[in-house]
Amino acid sequence: MSDTLDLPTRQLVPQPDIDLRRIGSHPDHWYPLAWSKELKPGKTYAAQFAGEPIVLIRPKDGGAVFALEDRCAHRQVPLSKGVVEGCAVRCCYHGWTYDASGKCIxxxxxxxxxxxxxVRAYPCREQxxxxxxxxxxxxxxxELGPLGSAHDKAFKTRRFGKQVRCHYTFMHENLMDMNHQFxxxxxxxxxxxxxxxxxxxxDWIEVDYSFARTEGSQPLGEALILSSRRGASKVSQDLMTIRTEYPYQTLRIWTSGDExxxxxxxxxxxVDAExxxxxxxxxLSVRRPKIPGLxxxxxxxxxxxxxxxxxEDREIVEMEQRAHDAQGSDxxxxxxxxxxxxxxLLAANGQPMTGLAKSV
Amino acid sequence: MSDTLDLPTRQLVPQPDIDLRRIGSHPDHWYPLAWSKELKPGKTYAAQFAGEPIVLIRPKDGGAVFALEDRCAHRQVPLSKGVVEGCAVRCCYHGWTYDASGKCIxxxxxxxxxxxxxVRAYPCREQxxxxxxxxxxxxxxxELGPLGSAHDKAFKTRRFGKQVRCHYTFMHENLMDMNHQFxxxxxxxxxxxxxxxxxxxxDWIEVDYSFARTEGSQPLGEALILSSRRGASKVSQDLMTIRTEYPYQTLRIWTSGDExxxxxxxxxxxVDAExxxxxxxxxLSVRRPKIPGLxxxxxxxxxxxxxxxxxEDREIVEMEQRAHDAQGSDxxxxxxxxxxxxxxLLAANGQPMTGLAKSV
Amino acid sequence: MSDTLDLPTRQLVPQPDIDLRRIGSHPDHWYPLAWSKELKPGKTYAAQFAGEPIVLIRPKDGGAVFALEDRCAHRQVPLSKGVVEGCAVRCCYHGWTYDASGKCIxxxxxxxxxxxxxVRAYPCREQxxxxxxxxxxxxxxxELGPLGSAHDKAFKTRRFGKQVRCHYTFMHENLMDMNHQFxxxxxxxxxxxxxxxxxxxxDWIEVDYSFARTEGSQPLGEALILSSRRGASKVSQDLMTIRTEYPYQTLRIWTSGDExxxxxxxxxxxVDAExxxxxxxxxLSVRRPKIPGLxxxxxxxxxxxxxxxxxEDREIVEMEQRAHDAQGSDxxxxxxxxxxxxxxLLAANGQPMTGLAKSV
Structure with missing residues (x-):
């Protein structure tokens, strides 16, 4: 039986002036909306940025992908339901047609x-x-710089990602705090x-960690990433650097050498307005080992x-978002x-969320 | 790459004073709540009009269908869960009983x-x-007038309809604007x-269209409706008239003659309060052709x-409603x-939505 | 046809000053959160009281169950997702650990x-x-008194219960008003x-009823409860007493004698903040009959x-809650x-609901 008579400790928690979970991503950056393979020639792809519906369109003839506001100026239905005609898209409802600049033609x-x-057009890149x-x-x-080492032939790159039900700041904190290895x-x-x-x-911060295994054996997946170049070096020499360079993050691991x-x-x-x-x-780019094919x-x-x-990371950050929703503040x-x-850094580089209606 | 530097065009769109999607259907008209076949003798049918729960009751003995507020005056549970007793309904909970006038007996x-x-009773007709x-x-x-040509033996009538997730005004606009043939x-x-x-x-508006087929062959369903009386006449002589006579709509097609x-x-x-x-x-009444059985x-x-x-119409009007929900206005x-x-016309003949609580 | 011209009668219903469905359960009482069998040794159990997340923890070694606020002081994720270590729980995310008093150790x-x-600790009992x-x-x-006759060997006790989607006051009214036998x-x-x-x-009220069967035969379940001690006595001698002793309820049936x-x-x-x-x-404790095993x-x-x-009771009280939600008041x-x-009584012994954010 635990009849602790303490008052709730939370009454003593100082509340920050700014609720980080109500800071919006600053729009003056390049943001990915889709994987290239998700958008076939002659097709459209419906996406969103912070509640703004955006359609990606890939012309049939090999022309560059372009991005428009995903609603017809006429009756607001998604242009992504329309028909791609050359370098333009025709709305499925009454046939209004827009070119890559958003002009109604x-x-x-x-x-x-x-x-x-x-309709509004958005600058668009494929890389x-x-x-x-x-x-x-x-x-x-x-200009859009390199995306990690995905362009580097010395690496093999895995593309991954899903929709995660949380504010983007939880993602940054999750990755940067390596104490969450538990x-x-x-x-x-x-x-x-x-x-x-x-x-x-x-607009950037970089944190270094070293790692030591205190118990248990190294799992195969981890070995694949780390062991290729290490040889007989000690585990404690592994170095990890995690960097937020607004709005992106990188994580690099060195076992030896400069690379x-x-x-x-x-x-x-x-994704959504809130x-x-x-x-x-x-x-995720992993350096190719010396033995080809390994x-x-x-x-x-x-x-x-x-x-x-x-x-596991997704599950925990979604719990954090639900706690924030229930508590109403951070x-x-x-x-x-x-x-x-x-x-x-995230608070200083973001911007207040204005919601969809006000931002347009 | 489409780096259009135009500002969003939507900032230039003049906003109307009245948001048509916040205008309620005027209640001083006859509104269908159910198909006759949905209500068996001795049974109840739970419906709603603009958020008001309404129970339809058909006595066992062939008496006329009557309509009451669908909540017991006592504890507000639906009378539609109750038991029909003669020309009255007994609440399933504590047995309070109401006659066709809504009086507690x-x-x-x-x-x-x-x-x-x-409880409140509503005037009720079956036709x-x-x-x-x-x-x-x-x-x-x-008085309730004829419902199209459903009463006319010269026509065969198909009954159709479903719940559609949009404001009724989108339905009127959809049907009346034939430019949506695309x-x-x-x-x-x-x-x-x-x-x-x-x-x-x-309280009415009527629009005429003619039709010409520019490409493709006529589908069977369309032929069934149009070809019965046309013979060898040109397509361009087909006439369609769409009429909104508040709150109903009609669409009539003539191929020749007065009928x-x-x-x-x-x-x-x-359905709902909003x-x-x-x-x-x-x-949908189609004139019977001269060959019986065809x-x-x-x-x-x-x-x-x-x-x-x-x-297809349902899908598009539901998209329009979702766009309105996201944008918060028209x-x-x-x-x-x-x-x-x-x-x-729809704005002038409707009435402001007051919500359930205020209207009672 | 029922063209009643009466105005809605509800306009005449006087509205009470207090909406009983917005009165919160007074927290200065013992409230059950789980059945003992739902919490295994070395495990946690996630519960809620009026929107406050609470974790129940049963140590592996037979120690007493204890109850903590179910969110880590660090990042607010549920401690119920954590690991029980002795008489403490370690958060699954960064490993912060709390003892049975809620102290971070x-x-x-x-x-x-x-x-x-x-984190906050709650006094906890298992009985x-x-x-x-x-x-x-x-x-x-x-002190926590006896829970009905569950401790009494002369009775056999059945444990039942589920989450019910309604305000607790509907439950009290349902049980106490025996006119709902319909x-x-x-x-x-x-x-x-x-x-x-x-x-x-x-803080209590007690109502007596007698029962007479006017029609139909006695069902087996009812006979099991009532017949064991009655012998040839008349049905009308059965006595039922229903008591609300805030915040609990009891229902006792006597067929003869004092017990x-x-x-x-x-x-x-x-459960939830609202x-x-x-x-x-x-x-539900039923007195054991003289024939063992029966x-x-x-x-x-x-x-x-x-x-x-x-x-049946659950279905009807959930309808009452939905009606209250739709009507916005009682x-x-x-x-x-x-x-x-x-x-x-329920209004006087409860307390205004303050919501989660304000209460902490």
């Missing part, structure tokens, strides 16, 4: 001189198997991460291992300095 | 002199296979409707054809004059 | 001198197969309850009978004096 029952306003758009101010547009105890045995230090700038053996690039695109969902797009042979085990890890008590810094 | 544990207030009620002011009651391109081939003109009054070959009567009963759902009741033989094909058309840009007139 | 990556605040907690002010704590007409034949009188105090033949104890624990769900925990033999029939009755017209008194 045909209404079957109106003269060409009377055509109404069109390394991803289709990305620039949802923000087109005047602020920047969550993956069934997959990774007893690993003791050691925090080595951090560096930071205005990482693993390079993960990951982005979290907000940004309580994100679609995660991950590019990595391909081992690939199914690596896929299984990373899927399990990702499933009650977290963060004691780990890198995560405190990360939270400040 | 028995509480098993109270003296007859102490009986409490009853042409439909059960209709008058949800509005009983003092404003009018939606049915798979069912109807390439048809070019030609707008001929319109007439209007205070239509097809007469559709259709009503959209609002009127984001409607139950559609359609009576229409019956062809009926399954006609059913299939109209079901397909209705399914962003439509209407360029077709008959639809502009129709919208004004 | 370990954060793997922090020194013992830097440990943060812990007669139930696990109960005290969700209110620990300073107001009282609801159970299929199970119990035609029974005419006769109200004999009531007694009351500040009841049946004793039901029942509690309704509010208290629109309750979990019902019932202990009751055990008949038990399956009794289980079936009581399950059917409970299913429109009930209560004419039975004991229920009027019961409503006043």
């Amino acid at each position: 045909d209404v079957p029952y109106l003269g060409k001189d009377k055509l109404p306003n069109g 390394d198997g991803l289709i990305l758009i620039w949802p923000g101010d087109p005047k602020a547009i920047t 969550l993956h105890r069934r997959q990774m045995g007893k690993i003791a991460p050691r925090y080595l230090g951090r560096r930071k700038g205005e 990482p053996v693993m390079h993960l690039w990951i982005a979290y695109t907000p 940004q309580k969902f994100n679609r995660t797009f991950g590019l 990595l391909d042979l081992a690939w199914p085990a690596l896929v299984w291992f990373t899927e399990r890890i990702f499933a 009650w977290n008590v963060e004691v780990f300095p890198p995560i405190r810094d990360l939270r400040a | 028995d509480v098993p544990y109270l003296g007859k002199d102490k009986l409490p207030n009853g 042409d296979g439909l059960i209709l009620i008058w949800p509005g002011d009983p003092k404003a009651i009018t 939606l049915h391109r798979r069912q109807m081939g390439k048809i070019a409707p030609r707008y001929l003109g319109r007439r209007k009054g205070e 239509p070959v097809m007469h559709l009567w259709i009503a959209y009963t609002p 009127q984001k759902f409607n139950r559609t009741f359609g009576l 229409l019956d033989l062809a009926w399954p094909a006609l059913v299939w054809f109209t079901e397909r058309i209705f399914a 962003w439509n840009v209407e360029v077709f004059p008959p639809i502009r007139d129709l919208r004004a | 370990d954060v793997p990556y922090l020194g013992k001198d830097k440990l943060p605040n812990g 007669d197969g139930l696990i109960l907690i005290w969700p209110g002010d620990p300073k107001a704590i009282t 609801l159970h007409r299929r199970q119990m034949g035609k029974i005419a309850p006769r109200y004999l009188g009531r007694r009351k105090g500040e 009841p033949v049946m004793h039901l104890w029942i509690a309704y624990t509010p 208290q629109k769900f309750n979990r019902t925990f019932g202990l 009751l055990d033999l008949a038990w399956p029939a009794l289980v079936w009978f009581t399950e059917r009755i409970f299913a 429109w009930n017209v209560e004419v039975f004096p004991p229920i009027r008194d019961l409503r006043a």
